[in-house]
Amino acid sequence: MTKFSWIPFKEFKNPTKIAEGGFSTIFKTSWLRGRTQLDVVLKLIHNSSAYPKMFINEWIDSIEIAKQFLDADEIMQK
Numbered sequence: 001m002t003k004f005s006w007i008p009f010k011e012f013k014n015p016t017k018i019a020e021g022g023f024s025t026i027f028k029t030s031w032l033r034g035r036t037q038l039d040v041v042l043k044l045i046h047n048s049s050a051y052p053k054m055f056i057n058e059w060i061d062s063i064e065i066a067k068q069f070l071d072a073d074e075i076m077q078k
Contacts, residue, residue: 023058
């Protein structure tokens, strides 16, 4: 089961824009979680309140893509 939670923006360091499309911008950044630093990708949805259904669909697509990367990572570790 995947868990999603709010992460304060101040916990991300040095965000770098890596892509931009019609509905979103993608950033690569480091997430400082206690003493651990993780490389992560952030997706900023543009004007999400104006397009609630599009926002939900975009979010679902992002989850499915993330699952594929997680599954691939598990396979590579075996």
